[in-house]
Amino acid sequence: METIDLINKLTHNNFVFQKLDTTxxxxxxxxxxxxxxxDALFAAQEVFKTTSVCKMIGAEPHKTEGVILNKSHFETLVRDLLLVKQYRVEVYINLGSSKNQNWILEYKGSPGNLSHFEDILFGNNDIAVGVSVIAVKLGTEGKSxxxxxxxVDVVSTLISVIEFQDxxxxSNLESLIVTLAPKECLLIQGEGSFEFQTLKQLMERSNVMVTLRKKNEFASDSIIDDLNKLVKFKKGQKQNAQSLPEVNLNLAMSATSALIKYLDLTSDEGHMNQFKLNQIEQSRYIRLDSAAMKALNIEPHTDTIPTLHGNSVASILTLLDKCRTAQGHRLIAQWVRQPLKDLSLIKERHDIVELLVNNNELRSTLSDDYLKRIPDLQQLAKKLARKKLTLQDCYKIYLCISHLPKLLEQLLLEKNVTALNTMIIEPLKELIEDMDKFQQLVEQTIDLDAAEKGDFMVNPEFADDLKTLKxxxxxxxxxxxxxxSKAANDLCMEAGKMIKLECNQQLGYYFRITLKEEKIxxxxxHYTILDSNKAGVRFRNNKLNELNDDFLDARNKYLERQKDVxxxxxxxxxxxSETVRSIGGVLAxxxxxxxxxxxxxxxxxxxxRPKMVPSEExxxxxxxxxxxxxxxxQGVDYIANDIIFKRDQCHFYIITGPNMGGKSxxxxxxxxxxxxxxxxxxxxxDEATISLLDCILARVGADDSQLKGLSTFMMEMIETAAILxxxxxxxxVIIDELGRGTSTYEGCGIAWSIAEHLARDIKSYCLFxxxxxxxxxxxxxxxxxxxxxxxxxVEDDKLTLLYKVMPGICDQSFGLHVAKMANFPSDVIEFAKRKQAELEDYQGVAFEGSDNPQKKQxxxxxxxxxxxxxxxxxxALDSSLSDTDLESQILSLKEDILSHKNPYIEALLATY
Known part of the structure; x- marks a missing residue:
């Protein structure tokens, strides 16, 4: 059938073939x-930045747009779709003829399932992407x-499970999503309950793609058999998943079953006995919510707002990520989402950072000489486990391990730093020893001289027939x-300078001269030109053609023979594979x-270095x-400020001041x-003392989320409810401008009650x-x-923001000054002043001393x-008294108040 008919069929058939907009x-x-x-319109815009490349194809009435992509365009677009835009990808292939087409699904992928696209995405080991996918199943326990x-993280070969009440x-799940940073979440298809919709909205709000799966895929009937195939049991451990405590988490096991089916883990021999099964310990990490992630700009996001100086504000991750290895890039992205609650672990990290801050030579040596040479060992370990390694990959690992003893020598100079010794030196020393036989294997089986030239072949000494061919x-x-030299003499050129002999794996041997010399x-x-480009003209003479054919023939026989080896x-x-993965972890x-x-x-x-102290302090x-x-x-001269919080003395700041004054x-x-x-x-x-925190929560700058049906006010109420x-x-807790999006008095009432509850009842550290x-x-x-x-x-009707945080309340509003600077008509400003006085009521009453904020208050x-x-x-007056007597007593009470001569009361009486 024609491609256009196929598209219609795939789009309009049953739900299996229905196409989402994100596919x-x-x-x-x-x-x-x-x-x-x-899809053609989308691809044209993404790849070519114009839809003019689209051509109408098919016959009436089913004509549609079509775009042709070469292999390079296809791979670039797939990378962007899966790793950046979080789209799904499907690739179809024709198993029929050109006349009788039979298009079937060849392979597919999604942000959490990249197995079919690994060669495209990770062929270059410099690409550092952490990919994990989760599945969630809801249940009840009593009324809870x-x-x-x-x-599941297929790169680190880890299955993590957990069950908890929510x-x-x-809100507990949201915190876990922040910690795990999954790309995709599997949910049971067809669940239309309110809690399911809430769950789906949470995933979308956290930028996690939702994939609906059939309910029977969450059945855990075969989970023990599957885990027996996938899990790598420890030495001395019973070789049966039934003995693992994690399998008693029934809901989590159902979710695991769905993931195993979705990722098709058991069909790949490379996954057999490679995975660890762990229970997630939420208590290890500070709790973050998605609002805090966005408010603190922890990770880069596409809607970053440019600064006044034209630069986009960098994220914390971008600022800190000066890593030189792919596994380092992945680990730092994990660490910023998983702040520790363990004081000892935090101090160990600080000990090593302090050493490297103080030792410039060691820091620069590690970064510039050693770490930059480290390949993506975790990806290579995965290829090892799946037995899809090439000789080039083996050589990469070999070179990396060869450099590690020298790296270790540098670190051993600082072995007195206990944390460095425990976290890095000792584990690395043991792992290098474990790789000794791997190094010998490579030295005995790979032609290292050829490998240095980029030609990866088996060592000819390994077998007699290989030696003969070599x-x-x-x-x-x-x-x-x-x-x-013969060609140089024939062409009257200097050998090695004007004319060169070169070789590559595709063409074999050839001569090369510059484009300027092409006329020779x-x-x-008797000279045959192969091609011309910026690098020069590549060519051969008749004799070199014959010799090169013989050389390539011998080389092809060599390559064929070495396949078995x-x-x-x-x-x-x-x-x-496990040792290589562990080395990657230590180096990361x-x-x-x-x-x-x-x-x-x-x-x-x-x-x-911050001084970290227990929570109790x-x-x-x-x-x-x-x-x-x-x-x-650039162009920012930052004004630093202090914060001094001490439990039972001061733990809550209310911060006022003009917009753009630096509060946020x-x-x-x-x-x-x-x-x-x-x-x-x-x-x-300049100095920091920080008690261990258990949460960092934020309500800062909520935006409308119209696609999800949520207003600004609803978004901030959802976020604030989670905080409470x-x-x-x-x-x-950090809260900024709470209470917008509703009436002024209602917003003020809500903000007051929340502030009072946090300050009086919860007693959190809070900046409000x-x-x-x-x-x-x-x-x-x-x-x-x-x-x-x-x-x-304010000077001469000019407003200068000082960005300095001072004690006390802001003594004035600067709105009218800003209006003057914006050249509002004078009558509008005068009317605004009068209206302000009316609306501020008693706060706008002027009396002796009201120009001094402290005295006024x-x-x-x-x-x-x-x-x-x-x-x-x-x-308290007797209501049975006559009106005359009541009036007399009230006047007496009034005289008593007036005798205090309070300027505020006198001003109020004069106003009314």
Whole structure:
């Protein structure tokens, strides 16, 4: 059938073939690929930046757009779809003839399932992408909701499972999603309940692709058999998955079963007995929600807002990721999502970072001389396990292991640093020893001289027939080398300079001259030009043609003979996959800690080591804290500020001040610094003391999410509800401008109640930036709440933002000053002043001393106490008295209040 008919059939048939908008279909036509319909328009725009390349194909009435992609375009687009845009990809192939076409699905992939595209995506081992996919199954335990989750990472060959109770907002699950950073989530198809919709929205909000699967795929009937095939049991451990404690997590095992089927793990021999089965320990990490991830700009995202200086604000990950290895890039992305709660582990990381910060020579040697030579050992270990390794891959591992003893020598100079010895030196020493026989295997079986030249062949000494073929090749090469001088003499050119003899695997041997010299070859029939390009003209003479044909023939026989030997080599080498993966893990850790030290010393002002103390000490003191991303922006002279929190003394700042005055940057800098300290990095402060936190939670700058049916106000209420359910006295909470999107008084009421609950009941460390100045009165009720404000200077109708955080409340609003600077008409500004006075009510009342904020507040407080007493006494009057007597007594009470001569009360009476 025609391709266009196929498209219609695939699109309109039963649900198996229905195509989602996030699925792109390619048709493999051997030498090129085509895409059709809406996919063609999408591909044209992505690849060629124009839809003009689309051609209408097919017959009426089913004509549609079509685009042709060469292999390079196809691979580039697939990388972008799967790794960046998180689309699904399907590739179809024609098993019929050109007349009777029979297109079937050849292979498919999704962000969490890349197995069919590994050669395209990871052929270049410099690409560092962590890929994990999760499955979630819901259940109940009594009246409680239970979540079963399984996560599979095929690169690190890890299956992680967990079961836990959760609330109706799935806030525990959201925190786990942040920690695991999955690309895709499997859910049971057809579940239309409210909780299912909430779960689906959570995944979409966390940028996780949702894939619906049939309910029977979550059946765990065969899970024990599957795990017996996949799990690598430890020495001395019973070789049966039934004995593993994780299999008792029924919901998690159902989710695991769905993942095994979806990823088709049991069909790949390379996965057999390679996976570890672990139970996720949420208690190991600080809890982060997706709002905190976005608010603190922890990872780069596409909608980054440009700064005033034209630069986009870098993310924390971008700032810290100075890693030199692919496994290091993956690990640092994992660490920023998994801040530690273990004080000992944090201090170990800080010990190593401190060593590298202070030792410039060791830091630069590791980064520039050793780590940059390390290939992606985790990807190579995966190829080893699947027995898909090439001689080139074996050589890469060999070279890497060869460099490690020298790296170890450098580290041993600092072996007195216990953390370095425990985390890096000792494990690396043992692993290098374990690789000794692998190194011998490579030396005995691979021609290392040829490998240095980029030609990967089995050592000819390995077998007699190989030796014979190799000798023949060597003799031919000697004869070929002599042809260079003969051709040089014939063409009157200097051998080795003007004319060169070169060789590659495709063409074999050939001569090369520059494009300028090409005219020398004209009218010389015994020379054959192979091709011309910027590098020059490649050609041969008749004799070199004959010799090269003989050489390639001998070489092809050699390559054919060595195939059996390579199978044996790979079979033996596969046994080292776990060791290679472990070496990759240790080097990744060293790479990340080296990156932390490089980030610390390359900052505008060197970062310092934070003093980490137990939670019980209740301190969060940051002296001259800076925002690490903003201070790196060109043209920014960052104004640093302090935060001094001590439990039961002060743990809550209410921050007021003008827009763009630095409130948001200040509170974000505190959150970012706390996170950096807990992942083992140094921090952008002059001095830092931080008690262990259990959560970093944020409600900053919620946006409309119209595609998900959520307004700004609803988004911030969802995020704030999660904070109130999650926060403890050891949590850091940052809230910015809460209460927008509803009426002013309602917003103020909500913001006040939330602030009071956090300050009085939960007692979290909290930075609460607000435009509701009324909330500053909370300091009168709760002693641990303090007012802070960002300062600004008004001179000659010019507003200068000083970005300095000072004690107390902001004493004025700057809106009218900004309006003047924007050249509002004077009558509009005068009317605004009058309206402001009316709306501010008693706050706008002027009296003696009201120009001094502290004195004004004190006078108003005294006046409100007197008014309250007056009202209480009025309520206590005998209601049976006559109107005349009541009026007389009320006047007496009024005279009593007026005798206090409170300026605020006098001004109120004069106004009304």
């Amino acid at each position: 792109i279909r390619f048709f493999n036509r051997s030498d090129y690929y085509t895409v059709h319909g809406s 909701r239970v979540v079963g989750l399984s996560c 609330n109706e907002s799935f 000798d023949a090749m060597d003799e031919l090469e000697e004869t070929i080398q002599k042809q260079l 070859l004209r009218n010389k029939k 390579i199978i044996e080599i790979v079979e033996i080498a596969a046994g080292y 850790c060293l790479d990340v800690l080296t990156a932390f030290s490089s980030a610390a010393v390359s900052a505008n002002k060197v970062y310092v 209740g301190e969060l003191n940051l002296i001259q804290v800076r925002h690490p991303c903003l201070e790196m922006q 940057t200040y509170i974000r800098s505190v959150g970012v610094t706390a996170l950096m300290a807990h992942i083992g990095s140094f921090v952008p402060c 359910k999650t926060a403890t006295c050891n949590s850091l 930036a607000t435009h509701f100045h009324e909330i500053t009165k909370l300091t009168e009720e709760i002693s641990t709440v303090k007012n802070q404000h960002v300062t600004a200077l 004190k006078v108003i407080q005294e006046g409100e106490v007197l008014i309250s007493q007056f009202l209480t006494k009025c309520k």
